Amino acid sequence: MDENIQKLKELIAESDNIVFFGGAGVSTESGIPDFRSVDGLYNQEWKYPPETILSHTFFERHPDEYYRFHRAKLVVENVQPNTAHKRLASLEAEGKLKAVITQNIDGLHQAAGSKNVLELHGSILRAYCSRCGKPYPAERMNHGTGIPKCDCGGVIRPDIVLYEEPLDNEIMSKAISYIRHADVLIIGGTSLNVYPAAGLINYYRGHKLVLINLSATPFDSYADLIIHQKIGEVFSQV
Secondary structure: OOHHHHHHHHHHHHOOOEEEEEOOHHHHOOOOOOOOOOOOHHHOOOOOOHHHHOEHHHHHHOHHHHHHHHHHHHOOOOOOOOHHHHHHHHHHHOOOEEEEEEOOOOOHHHHHOOOOEEEOOEEEEEEEEOOOOOEEEHHHHHOOOOOOEOOOOOEEEEEEOOEOOOOOHHHHHHHHHHHHHOOEEEEEOOOOOOOOHHHHHHHOOOOOEEEEOOOOOOOHHHOOEEEOOOHHHHHOOO
């Protein structure tokens, strides 16, 4: 076993106050594309840049174009939790992991069995009317054609945080509290370049910061343990 993975295994064995904070890299091994890699959504050609399409202003002005992108690129069929999702769920069941904080919108942590999941950017598995707030099944939004409409005439939208929209204050407060009080903080599958989510790392007060990512991050110099491997492969060994 790799020396760094052995160290991570020991940290997990010795702690019952672990918090995990993850990004797109946690789900790529399940077949969900990320946004910033060479093969990610940001490097595929559309009429508009993905950042523009996924903005509040664009959704309001061009819901038809938004939904063409949404159904083509955000809805990925038949995806299943991978080893990382499953191991995190088992660590929670064992009483070791206190919370999963995720930037992902795919619901795979819950599908794997995790209970305490803080979704910073919402979920594509929930929808509601942008006018009256009435909740709708995600099926109404994620499949079919055209613009999904509420009974009131408003446009149904995904329960995700679009660009230009603030993160949920209650979820952010909970995430900050879990990170601040964590013994071991494991951050995986994220470039730590997207704010305000990336700024959560600054609330950690411990000295067992683990970064698991294929490439380097701006916070590597702060980490107590760095593992540049696929996160599923790492969690399959701990």
